[in-house]
Amino acid sequence: MADEEKLKPEEIEAVERLGKAKETIEQELRKIIVGMESVVEEVLIAIFARGHVLLVGVPGLAKTLLISTLAQSLSLSFKRIQFTPDLMPSDITGTEVIQEDKATGERIFKFLQGPIFANVILADEINRTPPKTQASLLEAMQERQVTISGNRNALPEPFFVLATQNPIEQEGTYPLPEAQLDRFMFMTMVGYPDRNEEMEIIDKTTTTYTPDIKPVLSGEEIMTLQELVRKVEVDNDVKNYIMDVVRKTRCNEKEAPDFVNEWVAWGAGPRACQYLVLGGKAKAILEGRVKVHREDVDRVAHPVLRHRVITNFNAEAEGMNSDKVIDRLIA
Numbered sequence: 001m002a003d004e005e006k007l008k009p010e011e012i013e014a015v016e017r018l019g020k021a022k023e024t025i026e027q028e029l030r031k032i033i034v035g036m037e038s039v040v041e042e043v044l045i046a047i048f049a050r051g052h053v054l055l056v057g058v059p060g061l062a063k064t065l066l067i068s069t070l071a072q073s074l075s076l077s078f079k080r081i082q083f084t085p086d087l088m089p090s091d092i093t094g095t096e097v098i099q100e101d102k103a104t105g106e107r108i109f110k111f112l113q114g115p116i117f118a119n120v121i122l123a124d125e126i127n128r129t130p131p132k133t134q135a136s137l138l139e140a141m142q143e144r145q146v147t148i149s150g151n152r153n154a155l156p157e158p159f160f161v162l163a164t165q166n167p168i169e170q171e172g173t174y175p176l177p178e179a180q181l182d183r184f185m186f187m188t189m190v191g192y193p194d195r196n197e198e199m200e201i202i203d204k205t206t207t208t209y210t211p212d213i214k215p216v217l218s219g220e221e222i223m224t225l226q227e228l229v230r231k232v233e234v235d236n237d238v239k240n241y242i243m244d245v246v247r248k249t250r251c252n253e254k255e256a257p258d259f260v261n262e263w264v265a266w267g268a269g270p271r272a273c274q275y276l277v278l279g280g281k282a283k284a285i286l287e288g289r290v291k292v293h294r295e296d297v298d299r300v301a302h303p304v305l306r307h308r309v310i311t312n313f314n315a316e317a318e319g320m321n322s323d324k325v326i327d328r329l330i331a
Contacts, residue, residue, distance in 0.1 A: 011228055012290055018048075018225055019288025024216045028073040031211035033066050034204065035197040042188045042303050043070060043162065044286060049278040050226050051185025052141050052161040054126075054176075054307070058168055061190045062201075067122045067162050074222060075215040076119035077156070081137075083129040089136035092116050093146040094153075111148055116140050119156055119219060123163035127173040134176060137161070138183050158222050178266070178310065185275045186303035225285065232281040234292045241294055242276045245301065248329055249309045263315035263325060268308035275304045302326055 022044065029040055039055070043066070046053045055063050064080065071078035081092060094114035100107050115121070116137070123137055140146050141161050145154050163184070165176075181187070193201060203209075217225075247255045250267030260267070279300030280292040306322045315321065 011231065014225065014228060015232075015285050015290055016288045018228075018285055021216055022286045025070075025073050028213050028216060029066070029069055031213060032069045032204070033062060034200045035193045036062070036066060036190070039066065039188055039190055040070075041286075042186050042300075043067075045279055045282040045300060046185050047074075047158070047160055047222065048225055048229050048285060049185060049275070049282040050158070050160075050229075051275065051278065052163070052183065053186045053188055053303075054181070054184040055162060055164045055188050055190055056167050057164070057190030058192075059166060061192070063162075063164050063190055064122060064124065067120060069213060071120040072213040073216050074120075075218045076158070076160075076222075078120045078122070079115040079118035080122040080124060081115050082124045083126050083133070085128060085130065087129045087133050089133050090114065092133065092136055093140065094148065096149055109149070111151070111153065113153070114146075116146060117153075117155060119158055119160065121159075121161045123161055125166060126163040127165050127175055130174055131177075134174065134180060137163075138180050141183055158219055158226065178307075181307045182269065182271055184307065185279070186300075187307040188303050189306075229278065229281045229285050232284055232290055232292060234277055234281065238280070238292055238294055238297060239277070242273055242280075242297055245297075245329055246270075246272045246276065246305075249305065249325070257329075259328060260325065263311050263318070263320050264309060265312040266310040268305055272304055272308050276300060279304055298330055301330055 025044065026037075026040060033040070043053055057063060068078050068080070081087075092114050093116055094112050096109045096111050098107050099110045121137075126134060126137070136146075140155060144157070144159050145152050147153070244255070246268050247253060248257060248260060249264060249272075250256055251261045251264045253267075256264075256267075276297055277292075280296040283296040283299055284290065284292045302323055305326050309322045309325055311320060311322055311325065315325070
């Protein structure tokens, strides 16, 4: 593997500035968002690692509010797409329409951009729409462009998709296949607030309180920092640790422990290694550091691996899930 490019002094200063900017972003979010510290951290890590996030949580936990507020604090354009069973791919990507040139009378095709042309996309309830429409979004996520009538249309940079999924209501849904889930860097679980947080939510949302969100970083600054993430140093022992964890998730491989062979149907692929490295780099850079520690990898292990480690019926019978398997692997 090629050695990371060494950071220049001015780039190290930029990393330190980002450490301070992270605190400011969190302060801005706290004006509206109560709790959810780990969710906010995972979303920020994914943004700076150029990854996408699948947020899983019951309705009413402020997932939409979090994403729109984050887009405001980062001076990014934001679009929300509500996924429904009748949504077509062109409703997301855009379509070509015939327009008449008034001067010449000539008819020409004009491309009308769909809601995918924004920096931050909220794909609300992505599992409510058929596979064909899901695939059009996932192509845009991977290629960062959409192709209409053979013409490629680049999406704005930075480009970031946050999809939401309701874990309890599965009737009339189209679950994302494993290959499509793998496009998401993180699967982030959004839980209920604790009692004090819920009281604060009531106070903020049932009074005349109107927060003013100030932009902290521009799109250009985010893209510069995304480039810096790739230059952060990772020692070989950390890379080997990442390889060990990922390879041990693969049942029937010689590295796999007995509990993985017993409980896991399918393990994580090479993309998990890539995202653990990038997630560790982004975590380090958000803390103003230019070197990845093993703790950074442990912090991102659950969101990276939980949708890539598929448990079997034995695990279900014994009350085991992906998160518990990951806990044991890290331990």
